[in-house]
Amino acid sequence: MDYKETLIYLYPDIDLSLGSQECALGCVGGVVSIMMWNIDKLGPQPTEEQLEAAWPAAQLQQAKTTQRALIKSSFIAASTANVTDSNGIVWEGGMQSGNSIFLGCQLAQQAGQTTITLYDASKAPHSMTIAEGMSVAALIGTAYQEALAKKNTLYANIDAAKSVSEVQSVTW
Numbered sequence: 001m002d003y004k005e006t007l008i009y010l011y012p013d014i015d016l017s018l019g020s021q022e023c024a025l026g027c028v029g030g031v032v033s034i035m036m037w038n039i040d041k042l043g044p045q046p047t048e049e050q051l052e053a054a055w056p057a058a059q060l061q062q063a064k065t066t067q068r069a070l071i072k073s074s075f076i077a078a079s080t081a082n083v084t085d086s087n088g089i090v091w092e093g094g095m096q097s098g099n100s101i102f103l104g105c106q107l108a109q110q111a112g113q114t115t116i117t118l119y120d121a122s123k124a125p126h127s128m129t130i131a132e133g134m135s136v137a138a139l140i141g142t143a144y145q146e147a148l149a150k151k152n153t154l155y156a157n158i159d160a161a162k163s164v165s166e167v168q169s170v171t172w
Helices: 003-010 049-077 094-111 130-160 166-167
Strands: 021-028 031-038 115-119 125-129
Touching: 003 115, 049 130, 094 115, 094 130, 115 130, 125 130
Parallel strands: none
Antiparallel strands: 021 031, 115 125
16 A cells, blocks of 8 residues: 555545645654655655655644644633632633623613623522622633633744654643
């Protein structure tokens, strides 16, 4: 089985109509990698030396992609985690929750109301002033923004890493 047949077997939906590119399939340390070669630049069949020279960069890129996915997963969990206010009430976290509370407070205020009933993470009602509701929205929004800032910092650290071990050291 040649590499194209192997690619089709491993990835049935792969598009091999790449124009002036060829694929090279390799396995290093149990990790399957597919590298793209520009025929116009390197020729249709990369040499063993070209493949060996390209592996470190391909491995580093694969490590960065994998670590970014891990960070993204941690971000999703952290950015939607419940938030507890100073009264011990647990609110559903996440940008959507914060925005919903904020907009609900704005609409209630526009309607001339001075209080609003919000529902905590366990769906228990809490009647409060519009200002208190806005504080809940701000608390949730702040928690989301902190998680977003951490994710973006970690992404920058991954992008700046020069080795696989540096990439792997970037954790949530």
